Amino acid sequence: MRFGELLHLWRDRLSPADAGFRATTARRAPGLRREELAQLAGLSVDYVLRLEQGRATNPSAQVVGALARALQVSREERDQLYVAAGLLPPQDGTISAHVPAGIQRLVGRLGDVPIGVYTADWTLAWWNDLWTATMGDPAELDAEQRNLARRLFTTGLPRVLHSTRGDTLGLAIVADLQVASARYPADGGLARLVRELHEASPEFARLWAESVPAEHTTDRKIIDHPEVGPIQLDCDILLVPGANLRIVTYTTAANTPDATKLDLLRVTGGRSGVRAG
Known part of the structure:
Protein backbone atom coordinates (compact mmCIF):
# COMPACT_ATOMS: atom_id res chain seq x y z
CA MET A 1 0.00 0.00 0.00
CA ALA A 85 8.24 6.12 2.47
CA GLY A 86 11.31 4.37 1.11
CA LEU A 87 13.13 4.51 4.45
CA LEU A 88 14.63 1.93 6.76
CA PRO A 89 12.62 1.54 9.98
CA PRO A 90 14.44 2.38 13.23
CA GLN A 91 16.77 -0.50 13.99
CA ASP A 92 17.23 -2.41 17.21
CA GLY A 93 20.09 -0.89 19.17
CA THR A 94 18.96 2.65 18.36
CA ILE A 95 16.70 4.99 20.32
CA SER A 96 13.08 4.99 19.26
CA ALA A 97 10.87 8.08 19.36
CA HIS A 98 7.77 5.91 19.06
CA VAL A 99 5.16 6.63 21.74
CA PRO A 100 2.78 3.65 22.08
CA ALA A 101 -0.90 4.35 21.52
CA GLY A 102 -1.78 3.39 25.10
CA ILE A 103 0.68 5.93 26.49
CA GLN A 104 -0.70 8.61 24.17
CA ARG A 105 -4.24 7.86 25.30
CA LEU A 106 -3.16 7.98 28.94
CA VAL A 107 -1.34 11.30 28.78
CA GLY A 108 -3.95 12.72 26.40
CA ARG A 109 -6.58 12.32 29.14
CA LEU A 110 -4.48 14.34 31.58
CA GLY A 111 -4.95 17.63 29.82
CA ASP A 112 -5.34 19.55 33.09
CA VAL A 113 -1.56 19.49 33.62
CA PRO A 114 1.38 20.23 31.31
CA ILE A 115 2.82 16.89 30.10
CA GLY A 116 5.75 16.08 27.84
CA VAL A 117 7.07 12.66 26.80
CA TYR A 118 10.83 12.31 26.28
CA THR A 119 12.87 9.59 24.60
CA ALA A 120 15.88 7.82 26.13
CA ASP A 121 18.23 10.60 24.99
CA TRP A 122 15.93 13.29 26.44
CA THR A 123 14.43 14.48 23.16
CA LEU A 124 10.84 15.69 23.48
CA ALA A 125 8.65 13.38 21.39
CA TRP A 126 5.09 14.27 22.52
CA TRP A 127 3.47 17.14 24.44
CA ASN A 128 0.01 18.43 25.15
CA ASP A 129 -1.52 21.88 24.63
CA LEU A 130 -0.96 22.98 28.21
CA TRP A 131 2.73 22.10 27.91
CA THR A 132 2.89 24.44 24.91
CA ALA A 133 1.00 27.15 26.79
CA THR A 134 3.31 26.84 29.80
CA MET A 135 6.75 26.06 28.38
CA GLY A 136 6.52 27.49 24.84
CA ASP A 137 5.74 25.76 21.56
CA PRO A 138 8.16 22.88 20.80
CA ALA A 139 6.85 22.81 17.21
CA GLU A 140 8.78 26.03 16.62
CA LEU A 141 12.05 24.20 17.40
CA ASP A 142 13.91 21.67 15.28
CA ALA A 143 14.48 18.18 16.67
CA GLU A 144 17.94 19.04 18.02
CA GLN A 145 16.63 21.96 20.04
CA ARG A 146 13.93 19.75 21.56
CA ASN A 147 16.68 17.82 23.32
CA LEU A 148 16.70 18.70 27.02
CA ALA A 149 20.36 17.75 27.56
CA ARG A 150 21.52 19.96 24.70
CA ARG A 151 19.57 22.95 25.98
CA LEU A 152 20.49 22.39 29.61
CA PHE A 153 24.24 22.30 28.95
CA THR A 154 24.45 24.85 26.13
CA THR A 155 21.73 27.51 25.87
CA GLY A 156 20.04 26.88 29.22
CA LEU A 157 16.32 26.35 29.81
CA PRO A 158 14.70 29.60 28.62
CA ARG A 159 11.75 29.98 31.01
CA VAL A 160 13.19 28.35 34.14
CA LEU A 161 14.05 31.03 36.72
CA HIS A 162 14.78 28.66 39.59
CA SER A 163 14.99 24.92 40.23
CA THR A 164 15.25 23.34 43.68
CA ARG A 165 17.38 20.55 42.21
CA GLY A 166 19.98 22.95 40.86
CA ASP A 167 23.05 21.12 39.52
CA THR A 168 21.67 17.70 40.49
CA LEU A 169 19.37 17.79 37.43
CA GLY A 170 22.42 17.93 35.17
CA LEU A 171 23.95 15.02 37.06
CA ALA A 172 20.81 12.92 36.58
CA ILE A 173 20.62 13.80 32.87
CA VAL A 174 24.26 12.78 32.34
CA ALA A 175 23.64 9.51 34.19
CA ASP A 176 20.66 8.84 31.91
CA LEU A 177 22.76 9.47 28.80
CA GLN A 178 25.44 7.09 30.05
CA VAL A 179 22.84 4.37 30.55
CA ALA A 180 21.39 5.10 27.09
CA SER A 181 24.85 4.95 25.49
CA ALA A 182 25.40 1.49 26.95
CA ARG A 183 21.94 0.31 25.89
CA TYR A 184 22.01 1.83 22.37
CA PRO A 185 25.62 1.51 21.16
CA ALA A 186 24.56 1.68 17.50
CA ASP A 187 22.69 4.97 17.84
CA GLY A 188 24.68 7.53 15.85
CA GLY A 189 22.52 10.44 16.96
CA LEU A 190 23.16 9.71 20.61
CA ALA A 191 26.90 9.36 20.01
CA ARG A 192 26.95 12.72 18.21
CA LEU A 193 25.02 14.35 21.04
CA VAL A 194 27.50 13.10 23.64
CA ARG A 195 30.48 14.26 21.56
CA GLU A 196 28.89 17.66 21.00
CA LEU A 197 28.20 18.18 24.69
CA HIS A 198 31.73 17.14 25.62
CA GLU A 199 33.08 19.81 23.28
CA ALA A 200 30.56 22.52 24.16
CA SER A 201 30.26 22.14 27.94
CA PRO A 202 33.12 21.64 30.41
CA GLU A 203 30.46 20.95 33.05
CA PHE A 204 29.03 18.08 31.00
CA ALA A 205 32.53 16.67 30.42
CA ARG A 206 33.26 16.83 34.16
CA LEU A 207 30.03 15.10 35.14
CA TRP A 208 30.52 12.44 32.46
CA ALA A 209 34.02 11.71 33.73
CA GLU A 210 32.82 11.42 37.33
CA SER A 211 30.22 8.84 36.22
CA VAL A 212 28.12 9.11 39.39
CA PRO A 213 24.74 7.29 39.35
CA ALA A 214 21.88 9.70 39.97
CA GLU A 215 18.11 9.43 40.13
CA HIS A 216 15.41 11.93 39.26
CA THR A 217 13.36 13.26 42.16
CA THR A 218 10.54 15.77 42.44
CA ASP A 219 11.73 19.23 41.45
CA ARG A 220 10.02 22.52 42.24
CA LYS A 221 10.55 25.08 39.50
CA ILE A 222 9.67 28.71 39.00
CA ILE A 223 8.74 29.35 35.38
CA ASP A 224 8.99 32.90 34.03
CA HIS A 225 5.92 33.01 31.81
CA PRO A 226 5.56 36.00 29.44
CA GLU A 227 1.79 36.22 29.99
CA VAL A 228 1.05 35.27 33.60
CA GLY A 229 4.40 36.04 35.19
CA PRO A 230 6.32 33.71 37.55
CA ILE A 231 4.53 30.44 38.26
CA GLN A 232 5.78 27.79 40.70
CA LEU A 233 5.26 24.20 39.60
CA ASP A 234 6.21 20.75 40.89
CA CYS A 235 7.97 18.66 38.25
CA ASP A 236 7.80 14.85 38.39
CA ILE A 237 9.27 12.26 36.02
CA LEU A 238 7.50 8.94 35.42
CA LEU A 239 9.25 6.07 33.63
CA VAL A 240 7.49 3.87 31.03
CA PRO A 241 8.84 0.31 31.38
CA GLY A 242 9.70 -1.39 28.11
CA ALA A 243 9.35 1.73 25.96
CA ASN A 244 12.25 3.60 27.64
CA LEU A 245 10.25 6.82 27.71
CA ARG A 246 9.98 9.49 30.40
CA ILE A 247 6.72 11.30 31.13
CA VAL A 248 7.37 14.74 32.62
CA THR A 249 4.47 16.40 34.44
CA TYR A 250 4.05 19.85 35.98
CA THR A 251 1.47 20.32 38.73
CA THR A 252 0.63 22.87 41.38
CA ALA A 253 -1.31 22.84 44.63
CA ALA A 254 -5.02 23.60 44.38
CA ASN A 255 -6.46 26.95 45.47
CA THR A 256 -3.17 28.83 45.15
CA PRO A 257 -2.16 31.81 43.00
CA ASP A 258 -0.07 29.42 40.92
CA ALA A 259 -3.12 27.21 40.30
CA THR A 260 -5.02 30.29 39.15
CA LYS A 261 -2.25 31.12 36.69
CA LEU A 262 -2.24 27.56 35.35
CA ASP A 263 -6.04 27.74 34.96
CA LEU A 264 -5.62 30.92 32.93
CA LEU A 265 -3.08 29.26 30.66
CA ARG A 266 -5.44 26.32 30.23
CA VAL A 267 -8.16 28.68 28.99
CA THR A 268 -6.07 31.05 26.89
CA GLY A 269 -3.35 28.75 25.62
CA GLY A 270 -0.77 31.23 26.90
CA ARG A 271 -1.86 33.92 24.46
CA SER A 272 -4.05 36.14 26.63
CA GLY A 273 -1.90 39.24 26.38
CA VAL A 274 -2.91 39.96 30.00
CA ARG A 275 -0.69 39.27 32.97
CA ALA A 276 -2.20 37.64 36.03
CA GLY A 277 -1.34 39.05 39.37
Missing part, protein backbone atom coordinates in the same frame (compact mmCIF):
# COMPACT_ATOMS: atom_id res chain seq x y z
CA ARG A 2 1.27 3.49 -0.86
CA PHE A 3 2.38 5.93 1.82
CA GLY A 4 -0.53 8.30 1.18
CA GLU A 5 -3.05 5.48 1.32
CA LEU A 6 -1.72 4.39 4.69
CA LEU A 7 -1.97 7.93 6.03
CA HIS A 8 -5.57 8.24 4.90
CA LEU A 9 -6.53 4.77 6.15
CA TRP A 10 -5.03 5.27 9.61
CA ARG A 11 -6.31 8.86 9.88
CA ASP A 12 -9.85 7.60 9.29
CA ARG A 13 -9.31 4.86 11.88
CA LEU A 14 -8.18 7.07 14.77
CA SER A 15 -10.88 8.39 17.09
CA PRO A 16 -10.68 12.18 17.58
CA ALA A 17 -11.27 11.65 21.31
CA ASP A 18 -8.21 9.38 21.54
CA ALA A 19 -6.17 12.10 19.84
CA GLY A 20 -7.35 14.80 22.24
CA PHE A 21 -10.05 16.38 20.05
CA ARG A 22 -13.74 16.76 20.76
CA ALA A 23 -15.90 14.49 18.65
CA THR A 24 -19.00 16.34 17.40
CA THR A 25 -22.02 15.33 15.34
CA ALA A 26 -20.90 17.80 12.64
CA ARG A 27 -18.13 15.43 11.58
CA ARG A 28 -18.67 13.73 8.23
CA ALA A 29 -16.19 10.95 9.02
CA PRO A 30 -15.40 9.17 12.31
CA GLY A 31 -11.63 9.69 12.15
CA LEU A 32 -9.27 12.64 12.31
CA ARG A 33 -9.58 15.58 10.01
CA ARG A 34 -6.57 16.32 7.87
CA GLU A 35 -5.90 19.58 9.71
CA GLU A 36 -5.96 17.72 13.04
CA LEU A 37 -3.35 15.24 11.86
CA ALA A 38 -1.23 18.14 10.61
CA GLN A 39 -1.53 19.84 13.99
CA LEU A 40 -0.54 16.71 15.91
CA ALA A 41 2.45 16.03 13.66
CA GLY A 42 3.62 19.66 13.50
CA LEU A 43 3.17 19.82 9.71
CA SER A 44 1.24 22.06 7.35
CA VAL A 45 -2.19 20.92 6.18
CA ASP A 46 -1.09 21.39 2.57
CA TYR A 47 1.89 19.08 3.07
CA VAL A 48 -0.28 16.36 4.63
CA LEU A 49 -2.70 16.71 1.69
CA ARG A 50 0.15 16.36 -0.83
CA LEU A 51 1.50 13.31 1.03
CA GLU A 52 -1.91 11.63 0.96
CA GLN A 53 -2.38 12.41 -2.72
CA GLY A 54 1.12 11.22 -3.63
CA ARG A 55 2.15 14.67 -4.88
CA ALA A 56 4.81 14.95 -2.13
CA THR A 57 7.35 12.14 -2.07
CA ASN A 58 10.41 11.20 -0.02
CA PRO A 59 9.32 12.48 3.41
CA SER A 60 12.15 12.59 5.93
CA ALA A 61 12.51 10.10 8.77
CA GLN A 62 11.59 12.89 11.18
CA VAL A 63 8.32 13.55 9.31
CA VAL A 64 7.45 9.84 9.15
CA GLY A 65 8.15 9.45 12.86
CA ALA A 66 5.96 12.46 13.71
CA LEU A 67 3.10 11.09 11.60
CA ALA A 68 3.42 7.64 13.16
CA ARG A 69 3.18 9.13 16.66
CA ALA A 70 0.24 11.32 15.68
CA LEU A 71 -1.61 8.36 14.18
CA GLN A 72 -0.92 6.22 17.29
CA VAL A 73 0.09 3.23 15.18
CA SER A 74 1.66 0.05 16.49
CA ARG A 75 5.38 -0.54 16.18
CA GLU A 76 4.76 -2.91 13.24
CA GLU A 77 2.61 -0.31 11.48
CA ARG A 78 5.24 2.34 12.17
CA ASP A 79 7.80 0.17 10.38
CA GLN A 80 5.35 -0.30 7.50
CA LEU A 81 5.02 3.47 7.20
CA TYR A 82 8.80 3.89 7.03
CA VAL A 83 9.08 1.25 4.32
CA ALA A 84 6.26 2.86 2.31
Whole structure:
Protein backbone atom coordinates (compact mmCIF):
# COMPACT_ATOMS: atom_id res chain seq x y z
CA MET A 1 0.00 0.00 0.00
CA ARG A 2 1.27 3.49 -0.86
CA PHE A 3 2.38 5.93 1.82
CA GLY A 4 -0.53 8.30 1.18
CA GLU A 5 -3.05 5.48 1.32
CA LEU A 6 -1.72 4.39 4.69
CA LEU A 7 -1.97 7.93 6.03
CA HIS A 8 -5.57 8.24 4.90
CA LEU A 9 -6.53 4.77 6.15
CA TRP A 10 -5.03 5.27 9.61
CA ARG A 11 -6.31 8.86 9.88
CA ASP A 12 -9.85 7.60 9.29
CA ARG A 13 -9.31 4.86 11.88
CA LEU A 14 -8.18 7.07 14.77
CA SER A 15 -10.88 8.39 17.09
CA PRO A 16 -10.68 12.18 17.58
CA ALA A 17 -11.27 11.65 21.31
CA ASP A 18 -8.21 9.38 21.54
CA ALA A 19 -6.17 12.10 19.84
CA GLY A 20 -7.35 14.80 22.24
CA PHE A 21 -10.05 16.38 20.05
CA ARG A 22 -13.74 16.76 20.76
CA ALA A 23 -15.90 14.49 18.65
CA THR A 24 -19.00 16.34 17.40
CA THR A 25 -22.02 15.33 15.34
CA ALA A 26 -20.90 17.80 12.64
CA ARG A 27 -18.13 15.43 11.58
CA ARG A 28 -18.67 13.73 8.23
CA ALA A 29 -16.19 10.95 9.02
CA PRO A 30 -15.40 9.17 12.31
CA GLY A 31 -11.63 9.69 12.15
CA LEU A 32 -9.27 12.64 12.31
CA ARG A 33 -9.58 15.58 10.01
CA ARG A 34 -6.57 16.32 7.87
CA GLU A 35 -5.90 19.58 9.71
CA GLU A 36 -5.96 17.72 13.04
CA LEU A 37 -3.35 15.24 11.86
CA ALA A 38 -1.23 18.14 10.61
CA GLN A 39 -1.53 19.84 13.99
CA LEU A 40 -0.54 16.71 15.91
CA ALA A 41 2.45 16.03 13.66
CA GLY A 42 3.62 19.66 13.50
CA LEU A 43 3.17 19.82 9.71
CA SER A 44 1.24 22.06 7.35
CA VAL A 45 -2.19 20.92 6.18
CA ASP A 46 -1.09 21.39 2.57
CA TYR A 47 1.89 19.08 3.07
CA VAL A 48 -0.28 16.36 4.63
CA LEU A 49 -2.70 16.71 1.69
CA ARG A 50 0.15 16.36 -0.83
CA LEU A 51 1.50 13.31 1.03
CA GLU A 52 -1.91 11.63 0.96
CA GLN A 53 -2.38 12.41 -2.72
CA GLY A 54 1.12 11.22 -3.63
CA ARG A 55 2.15 14.67 -4.88
CA ALA A 56 4.81 14.95 -2.13
CA THR A 57 7.35 12.14 -2.07
CA ASN A 58 10.41 11.20 -0.02
CA PRO A 59 9.32 12.48 3.41
CA SER A 60 12.15 12.59 5.93
CA ALA A 61 12.51 10.10 8.77
CA GLN A 62 11.59 12.89 11.18
CA VAL A 63 8.32 13.55 9.31
CA VAL A 64 7.45 9.84 9.15
CA GLY A 65 8.15 9.45 12.86
CA ALA A 66 5.96 12.46 13.71
CA LEU A 67 3.10 11.09 11.60
CA ALA A 68 3.42 7.64 13.16
CA ARG A 69 3.18 9.13 16.66
CA ALA A 70 0.24 11.32 15.68
CA LEU A 71 -1.61 8.36 14.18
CA GLN A 72 -0.92 6.22 17.29
CA VAL A 73 0.09 3.23 15.18
CA SER A 74 1.66 0.05 16.49
CA ARG A 75 5.38 -0.54 16.18
CA GLU A 76 4.76 -2.91 13.24
CA GLU A 77 2.61 -0.31 11.48
CA ARG A 78 5.24 2.34 12.17
CA ASP A 79 7.80 0.17 10.38
CA GLN A 80 5.35 -0.30 7.50
CA LEU A 81 5.02 3.47 7.20
CA TYR A 82 8.80 3.89 7.03
CA VAL A 83 9.08 1.25 4.32
CA ALA A 84 6.26 2.86 2.31
CA ALA A 85 8.24 6.12 2.47
CA GLY A 86 11.31 4.37 1.11
CA LEU A 87 13.13 4.51 4.45
CA LEU A 88 14.63 1.93 6.76
CA PRO A 89 12.62 1.54 9.98
CA PRO A 90 14.44 2.38 13.23
CA GLN A 91 16.77 -0.50 13.99
CA ASP A 92 17.23 -2.41 17.21
CA GLY A 93 20.09 -0.89 19.17
CA THR A 94 18.96 2.65 18.36
CA ILE A 95 16.70 4.99 20.32
CA SER A 96 13.08 4.99 19.26
CA ALA A 97 10.87 8.08 19.36
CA HIS A 98 7.77 5.91 19.06
CA VAL A 99 5.16 6.63 21.74
CA PRO A 100 2.78 3.65 22.08
CA ALA A 101 -0.90 4.35 21.52
CA GLY A 102 -1.78 3.39 25.10
CA ILE A 103 0.68 5.93 26.49
CA GLN A 104 -0.70 8.61 24.17
CA ARG A 105 -4.24 7.86 25.30
CA LEU A 106 -3.16 7.98 28.94
CA VAL A 107 -1.34 11.30 28.78
CA GLY A 108 -3.95 12.72 26.40
CA ARG A 109 -6.58 12.32 29.14
CA LEU A 110 -4.48 14.34 31.58
CA GLY A 111 -4.95 17.63 29.82
CA ASP A 112 -5.34 19.55 33.09
CA VAL A 113 -1.56 19.49 33.62
CA PRO A 114 1.38 20.23 31.31
CA ILE A 115 2.82 16.89 30.10
CA GLY A 116 5.75 16.08 27.84
CA VAL A 117 7.07 12.66 26.80
CA TYR A 118 10.83 12.31 26.28
CA THR A 119 12.87 9.59 24.60
CA ALA A 120 15.88 7.82 26.13
CA ASP A 121 18.23 10.60 24.99
CA TRP A 122 15.93 13.29 26.44
CA THR A 123 14.43 14.48 23.16
CA LEU A 124 10.84 15.69 23.48
CA ALA A 125 8.65 13.38 21.39
CA TRP A 126 5.09 14.27 22.52
CA TRP A 127 3.47 17.14 24.44
CA ASN A 128 0.01 18.43 25.15
CA ASP A 129 -1.52 21.88 24.63
CA LEU A 130 -0.96 22.98 28.21
CA TRP A 131 2.73 22.10 27.91
CA THR A 132 2.89 24.44 24.91
CA ALA A 133 1.00 27.15 26.79
CA THR A 134 3.31 26.84 29.80
CA MET A 135 6.75 26.06 28.38
CA GLY A 136 6.52 27.49 24.84
CA ASP A 137 5.74 25.76 21.56
CA PRO A 138 8.16 22.88 20.80
CA ALA A 139 6.85 22.81 17.21
CA GLU A 140 8.78 26.03 16.62
CA LEU A 141 12.05 24.20 17.40
CA ASP A 142 13.91 21.67 15.28
CA ALA A 143 14.48 18.18 16.67
CA GLU A 144 17.94 19.04 18.02
CA GLN A 145 16.63 21.96 20.04
CA ARG A 146 13.93 19.75 21.56
CA ASN A 147 16.68 17.82 23.32
CA LEU A 148 16.70 18.70 27.02
CA ALA A 149 20.36 17.75 27.56
CA ARG A 150 21.52 19.96 24.70
CA ARG A 151 19.57 22.95 25.98
CA LEU A 152 20.49 22.39 29.61
CA PHE A 153 24.24 22.30 28.95
CA THR A 154 24.45 24.85 26.13
CA THR A 155 21.73 27.51 25.87
CA GLY A 156 20.04 26.88 29.22
CA LEU A 157 16.32 26.35 29.81
CA PRO A 158 14.70 29.60 28.62
CA ARG A 159 11.75 29.98 31.01
CA VAL A 160 13.19 28.35 34.14
CA LEU A 161 14.05 31.03 36.72
CA HIS A 162 14.78 28.66 39.59
CA SER A 163 14.99 24.92 40.23
CA THR A 164 15.25 23.34 43.68
CA ARG A 165 17.38 20.55 42.21
CA GLY A 166 19.98 22.95 40.86
CA ASP A 167 23.05 21.12 39.52
CA THR A 168 21.67 17.70 40.49
CA LEU A 169 19.37 17.79 37.43
CA GLY A 170 22.42 17.93 35.17
CA LEU A 171 23.95 15.02 37.06
CA ALA A 172 20.81 12.92 36.58
CA ILE A 173 20.62 13.80 32.87
CA VAL A 174 24.26 12.78 32.34
CA ALA A 175 23.64 9.51 34.19
CA ASP A 176 20.66 8.84 31.91
CA LEU A 177 22.76 9.47 28.80
CA GLN A 178 25.44 7.09 30.05
CA VAL A 179 22.84 4.37 30.55
CA ALA A 180 21.39 5.10 27.09
CA SER A 181 24.85 4.95 25.49
CA ALA A 182 25.40 1.49 26.95
CA ARG A 183 21.94 0.31 25.89
CA TYR A 184 22.01 1.83 22.37
CA PRO A 185 25.62 1.51 21.16
CA ALA A 186 24.56 1.68 17.50
CA ASP A 187 22.69 4.97 17.84
CA GLY A 188 24.68 7.53 15.85
CA GLY A 189 22.52 10.44 16.96
CA LEU A 190 23.16 9.71 20.61
CA ALA A 191 26.90 9.36 20.01
CA ARG A 192 26.95 12.72 18.21
CA LEU A 193 25.02 14.35 21.04
CA VAL A 194 27.50 13.10 23.64
CA ARG A 195 30.48 14.26 21.56
CA GLU A 196 28.89 17.66 21.00
CA LEU A 197 28.20 18.18 24.69
CA HIS A 198 31.73 17.14 25.62
CA GLU A 199 33.08 19.81 23.28
CA ALA A 200 30.56 22.52 24.16
CA SER A 201 30.26 22.14 27.94
CA PRO A 202 33.12 21.64 30.41
CA GLU A 203 30.46 20.95 33.05
CA PHE A 204 29.03 18.08 31.00
CA ALA A 205 32.53 16.67 30.42
CA ARG A 206 33.26 16.83 34.16
CA LEU A 207 30.03 15.10 35.14
CA TRP A 208 30.52 12.44 32.46
CA ALA A 209 34.02 11.71 33.73
CA GLU A 210 32.82 11.42 37.33
CA SER A 211 30.22 8.84 36.22
CA VAL A 212 28.12 9.11 39.39
CA PRO A 213 24.74 7.29 39.35
CA ALA A 214 21.88 9.70 39.97
CA GLU A 215 18.11 9.43 40.13
CA HIS A 216 15.41 11.93 39.26
CA THR A 217 13.36 13.26 42.16
CA THR A 218 10.54 15.77 42.44
CA ASP A 219 11.73 19.23 41.45
CA ARG A 220 10.02 22.52 42.24
CA LYS A 221 10.55 25.08 39.50
CA ILE A 222 9.67 28.71 39.00
CA ILE A 223 8.74 29.35 35.38
CA ASP A 224 8.99 32.90 34.03
CA HIS A 225 5.92 33.01 31.81
CA PRO A 226 5.56 36.00 29.44
CA GLU A 227 1.79 36.22 29.99
CA VAL A 228 1.05 35.27 33.60
CA GLY A 229 4.40 36.04 35.19
CA PRO A 230 6.32 33.71 37.55
CA ILE A 231 4.53 30.44 38.26
CA GLN A 232 5.78 27.79 40.70
CA LEU A 233 5.26 24.20 39.60
CA ASP A 234 6.21 20.75 40.89
CA CYS A 235 7.97 18.66 38.25
CA ASP A 236 7.80 14.85 38.39
CA ILE A 237 9.27 12.26 36.02
CA LEU A 238 7.50 8.94 35.42
CA LEU A 239 9.25 6.07 33.63
CA VAL A 240 7.49 3.87 31.03
CA PRO A 241 8.84 0.31 31.38
CA GLY A 242 9.70 -1.39 28.11
CA ALA A 243 9.35 1.73 25.96
CA ASN A 244 12.25 3.60 27.64
CA LEU A 245 10.25 6.82 27.71
CA ARG A 246 9.98 9.49 30.40
CA ILE A 247 6.72 11.30 31.13
CA VAL A 248 7.37 14.74 32.62
CA THR A 249 4.47 16.40 34.44
CA TYR A 250 4.05 19.85 35.98
CA THR A 251 1.47 20.32 38.73
CA THR A 252 0.63 22.87 41.38
CA ALA A 253 -1.31 22.84 44.63
CA ALA A 254 -5.02 23.60 44.38
CA ASN A 255 -6.46 26.95 45.47
CA THR A 256 -3.17 28.83 45.15
CA PRO A 257 -2.16 31.81 43.00
CA ASP A 258 -0.07 29.42 40.92
CA ALA A 259 -3.12 27.21 40.30
CA THR A 260 -5.02 30.29 39.15
CA LYS A 261 -2.25 31.12 36.69
CA LEU A 262 -2.24 27.56 35.35
CA ASP A 263 -6.04 27.74 34.96
CA LEU A 264 -5.62 30.92 32.93
CA LEU A 265 -3.08 29.26 30.66
CA ARG A 266 -5.44 26.32 30.23
CA VAL A 267 -8.16 28.68 28.99
CA THR A 268 -6.07 31.05 26.89
CA GLY A 269 -3.35 28.75 25.62
CA GLY A 270 -0.77 31.23 26.90
CA ARG A 271 -1.86 33.92 24.46
CA SER A 272 -4.05 36.14 26.63
CA GLY A 273 -1.90 39.24 26.38
CA VAL A 274 -2.91 39.96 30.00
CA ARG A 275 -0.69 39.27 32.97
CA ALA A 276 -2.20 37.64 36.03
CA GLY A 277 -1.34 39.05 39.37
